[in-house]
Amino acid sequence: MLYREAGDFKTSYGADSQTFPIRFDRMRYYAVLALAFGVVPFLINDYWANAVFVPFLIYAIAAIGLNILTGYCGQVSLGTGGFMAVGAYACYKLMTAFPEVSILIHVLLAGGVTAVVGVLFGLPSLRIKGFYLAVATLAAQFFLVWLFNKVPWFYNYSASGQITAPERTIFGIAVTGATTPAWAKYLFCLVLLFVLAWVARNLTRGAIGRKWMAIRDMDIAAEIIGVNPLTTKLSAFAVSSFFIGVAGALFFSVYLGAVEVGEAFGIQKSFLVLFMIIIGGLGSIFGSFAGAAFLVLLPVFLKNVLVGQLGWPTDLAAHIELMIVGGLIILFLIAEPHGLNQLWRVAKEKLRLWPFPH
């Protein structure tokens, strides 16, 4: 009743192949966009931006990136943290080397650099499969973090070994640095997320996305029907790393401002993003958003309840949080291996029949 597919007729090929063919979906999409672009920037304050919105937007980009590689192309990667570090350091080097160029271009270029690195570390995927590949990507994770720690050129020989984002502006408004207004951070990340999610959505439903999924479902069969595993796998690595690199660049320049590589981009980050796409749903753009939102909100929520309401010590709350996250992952895998995305699909089915379920 509420969610209808019937009566929605298409009269042209263009209308038939649009991203959201059902009117309700389309309306919902526009409503979310209007809310995100038109309402939130006026209400946002520093706490909400730093605790919820900016991390959510950045992790959503990273989750979409990993979902392309793991969810769509079936190549499990534990190197997300390392690739985010590549994006962050590339962005830092570009920002300090070419201060007159726009930060937007730097962030995109940082994504490009990460894509190149991603393809390099993706090369073994042509020989190594499954778990073996997952472990092989750990090599990227540890090697890259070590590299950024040990080679002073990457952090411009600063004494602390940290990298700190200088102030950069777009249209005269600071988006990085200490004086950035909350809404500027938010909008900058939102615009990038919007564009990248749009690109991801259209890539995954086009020819290249179908090739990725063919490789994921059965690589040998895909090869036999003429999908080139070399270009398919490497393109997945490239696109995925581009997204993750952009996320890393934003994470460093907009969100944190100053970064110590082992702390910000350690192995924990790789797992966090992996959990996001598992909880959200493998092979779904919506799932990446849902998973990122869930895992960004959960610690904030738990902290507010355990520390704020019950008055427990913070370290205890952190341990309980670990238990809850672990428990939830297991629960999700048992109850709904396809994640939040599947729950949303089921909800839509119910809405379609409501209020006459038979």
Next chain:
Amino acid sequence: MPDTFWFALEVTLNGLMAGVMYALVALGFVLIFKASGIFNYAQGVLALFAALTLVGIMEGQVPFSHLINAVFGTSLHHIGFKVPALLAILLTAGVMVILAVLVERYILKHLVNQEPIILFMATIGLAYFLEGLGDVMWGADIKTLDVGLPKGISDTIEATTYDLFGYGFFIDKLDIVAALVAALLVTTLTLFSQYSKQGRALRAVADDHQAALSVGISLRFIWVLVWSIAGIVALVAGIMWGSKSGVQFSLSLIALKALPVLMLGGFTSIPGAIVGGLIIGMGEKLFEFFIGPLVGGATENWFAYVLALVFLVFRPQGLFGERIIERV
């Protein structure tokens, strides 16, 4: 003989000893992977959990004291008496068996017939859960573990080698104990799986789940059994690592180091785990010794992974793994 040669030899020996420690963790992985096809990421955290529990029992800590204090406003911390090491080890082994039963009942049973990757993710979830549980139960501070194993540099070896070669070798006694324990463990496990009834059942399950079921082997029992064994292997690894470097969170990261060991050796081979551990341990120490100073040191963080990566490109199934046959 120049001193560098002897020094390199000493580094090699120490690397081999460190490799034994990696192999101890890798053994647990191989056991579970063989019997159930599950890639158990939680093995390292199992070792951490076992070591935490062991220390907690030995010190007579009240489990969950931190949580209880926070909820009820009490100030419990210790029972007041210490438990002897041997009894504590037995009790901890008991805890690991209970844990195995719980894992089977509440996780594995529900995930039968899921894809391997889903099971792998579930064990990551389990790892997080156990890590939190261990900290909530026993507190997150770094603890020292002393079950009475010999420690420190062996004077006898140093004196003997000095007399023989004019160069004294520094070798930690604990490493020698670890090597002996690992040898004992592998022998016991091999004997168990070759000659005992349960061991044969275990191998049957590893060969083919459905065929094993059809001749009346209880899958659920075998899973509990194999997780118990893995838990006890984790306890041994936890004791060794805990005595060496204290019981702390970084213990669970050793599990990650065990992954390249497994990849080298092949996921399905017990001797592979040992040989892989030795190669990785020796390789990373030698690399750090020869190349490390040139590139700024701390190469041990990544060398194992890169070595495994390069190796796998040439031999995707590992040294002793079963040949990968792919069909459409």
